[in-house]
Every structure is written in structure tokens, then in C-alpha cells.
Amino acid sequence: MKLKNKVAVVTGGGRGIGRGISEKLLESGAQVLIAQRQPLDDELGSHAQVAWFAVDLADREAPYAIAHAVEERFGGADILVNNAGFMFEQSLDEMNEDDWERMMAVNMRAPVFLAKALLAQMRQRGGGSIVNIGSIEGIGANPWHAAYCGSKAGVHGFTRAMAVDLGRDGIRCNAIAPGWINSDLSDAYIDVQADPAQARRDLLRLHPVGRTGEPQDIGNAVAFLASEDAAFITGQVIVIDGGRTAKLPLPF
Template identity: 75%
Template sequence: MADKVAIVTGGGRGIGRGITMQLLNAGYQVLVAQRQPLDETLSVDSRVAWVEADLTQHETPYLIAQAAEDMLGGADVLVNNAGLMFEKSLDKMDEEEWDRMMIVNMRAPVFLAKALLPQMRRKGGGSVVNIGSIEGIGANPWHAAYCGSKAGVHGLTRALAVDLGRDSIRCNAIAPGWIDSDLSQAYVDAQPNPQGALDDLINLHPVGRTGGPQDIGDAVVFLASDAAAFITGHVLVVDGGRTAKLPLPF
């Protein structure tokens, strides 16, 4: 994979960092597109490049595409990982908050894929991996905007698979479940009984643990690779069996 280039939006933190690290382990060069500079570990890695990117801006997808061309010779793989999430009940949510969610979670992936089409076509094909969510399948309270955006990502994935297959560009999505991160840990710590909350959370997962960023990274590497050459338009649920397990009231 030494000649393969992957773009990962939000690839320097959380799930995105797990994706970046697993792509590097698989031999890719990686362009991280995000607002924050890379941390010390990634910034000194010659296989990693960074472009400052605010995904709320219309021109950003085209700036990222140009950076991929200029820095690394064009992209083979796009991982639309960056996303926004907030909790708001419908009666408290306003149009601006809804629009911002859709801009970051849906518009940016669409037009970044568009901006990279010439590069992928020139290279004979490519792979787009969108990070959706199990909340594109089910819902948590006060997540109307987030669930709507992630369900849209899943639908977009299928549509792009149909439209871009003629160019040998595959498009799949990953629907992560609970993935350990600073934000998810803060959420657990904010509960009245954090240890009890963590125990209950783990009990939701048949595999007996919550997920880590590397779990999503491993799934990305598979879907981006030739091992998944006959897989497109698919939403791969990576949740430790959480959505397969029927809840009981005791």
C-alpha cells in the first residue's frame, strides 16, 4: 500500500485517529483534514500530511482535494469521519443548529467525494468509506438531528455506490456503536454512579466490552482494501453485537 493515499477527515482525534493509525499500519499514506494541527506523534510521521479544514465552508472540499493532489499525488481512499453531535429536544432545537448538523455530517461528505472524483478516476478507481452510526438505524433521546444526518449518510452511501460503480469507485459505510473516547468517558463520568453506568453499558454488548477507535480503523482498512473488492453499498455495523441483542426489563 506504499503508493496508496487515504484522506481522513477529523483523522487526528478520537475515532479518526484510530482510523489514521490503522491505515498507517496497513501501509497507506494519510492526509488528515481537520481544523486542529496534528499532535506531536503524527506531525513527525513522514507518512502523514495535514490540511487545515473547516467543513462548514463551501470551498473546503475542493481545498482538501487540491491538498491531496499537491502533497501526495491524489487520493485513492476517502474516509468521511468528521462529524458533529448535539443533544436537543425538538422543541428546543432551532433551524441553525439543524442546518449546521446537516452541513458537517452530510453536505461535506457529498461534496468531498465530488471534489475527489477526478483523482480517483485518473487512478482507475477508489474507495469511499463513510462513518455513519447505529443511530442511523435506531435512536437515543434528543438526537433527532444526529439520527437524521446519520440515516442520510447511510442512504447516501448506497446511492453513491450505484452511481460511481461504473468508475470502479466503491462506497461503503461503517455504523459504529459505543466507541471509547474522551467524550464518551466524560459522559459516563457525568452519571450519578459512573462505575455502575459503565457496568450497565458493557452488559449491552455480547462481546463483553465497549469498542475502541482501532476497531473502526480495522473495519475501514478492510473496506478500503482489495479484500472488499466485491463489497459496495453496504453499511457495516461495528457495535460488539449491541443492536443484535434484544433488551430485557430485568
């Protein structure tokens, strides 16, 4: 088990992509502190290697509270997965400063300052791995996603900057840019389309691999980047999208 005796912090690790990440880290032997507002379900919450810390990442003090919690529970962190984030669809006409600032607080400020809050622990433990969950929308854009795209492009940017600054401490920093990943939220988005069956067929045609992604697809990559198998990988943004962004669009 490649992550045996390692401790991971995963924000938003109880559902969706975060759940897939937590499960793969646990399978690899890690202990996992999941930081999120919602309680864990019985299966994850009863796992001997899991701790839950209730926190709102929009709170400026949240990163330091998480760092204290993981030190108290597991003795410190070796791995940080900044997974939690949210998205809204608004035109520039509709969006206001409060909307923008909450997006940036959760999607950008919290990951940066959680990394800062855990630095002392990672240095004391001989190094670590930070994996930030960005998005293909940090590379391209969907309509009405100015704030979300801006936040995810920022995630990709500060990933590279932290890799440069923290390499001397043995701390690697990479990002994953997921494409369409199946979840309750993505299923609900399809279901409200005028013709959900046709929407699903059209969505599949965007993916050369012939399917959309699963949370475990992202979890597999996170577990790899967190391990010593990825010891020479840092400062990278790894796109995991079934080939969607590689495929040029055609009008037929």
C-alpha cells in the first residue's frame, strides 16, 4: 500500500469527486481527514482511517482550524487535496461583487491558505504532496461561467507557483483539471435539459473514449500524484477528460 503511514487532508472529500479521491487514498493505505460542512455518510464516517472536521471554507480561519484538527487527530499531514469548490452560472450583467468574492474565497483563497497552514507539518514530516483540483474550465469556458473559469485558471496558476517555491522543502504541488465527471449534480443538470436522452448522447459524442468520467478516475490520479511513484512530477496541470479538450469540434 503506497500511502501507508501517510496522512491526507481532503476538502469536500465526502461526496462526488471528493468521495472518489478519499476512497482511493484509503485503498492506498492513507489516513484521511475530510474537511467539509456536511456530515459524512455512515459508510465513510465509520471508517477507522477517516476523521471528519466540520468547516465552512469561506471562513478566513478555516485553513488554520483544519491544520489544528489534523495535527490533533493524526499528528500532522503529508498530503493535501484541495478538492472543495462550487460553481454558479451568471452573466456578467447579473453577477455582483459578493458573488465573485465568495467564489474566490472558496475556490482560490482557501486552497492557498490551507497549503500555508499545513506547511510546518509537511516540513517537519520531511515533505509532502499538494494536489489541487482545477478544471478544464481553467483552460476553456462554458457560457455564464466567468467567475468559475477565473477561479480555476487561478488554481492552475498558483499550483505552478507553489511548486517552484516549495520544491526546496520536498513538497510537490500539482493540479488535476477534470472534465465531465458523473455525479448527482451533473446528472441533475442533464435531467433539466429539454431532451435529456439526446443531451446524454450529445455529451458522449464529445468524448473520444466513449464515456464520461467517474470520481474514481480522478481518485486514481490523486493517489498516484500523492505517492512516491510521482516523485519527479511537480508544477503540472494534468487534464483528465476522456480526450474532450483534444477533440476539435465539427459542425456535423
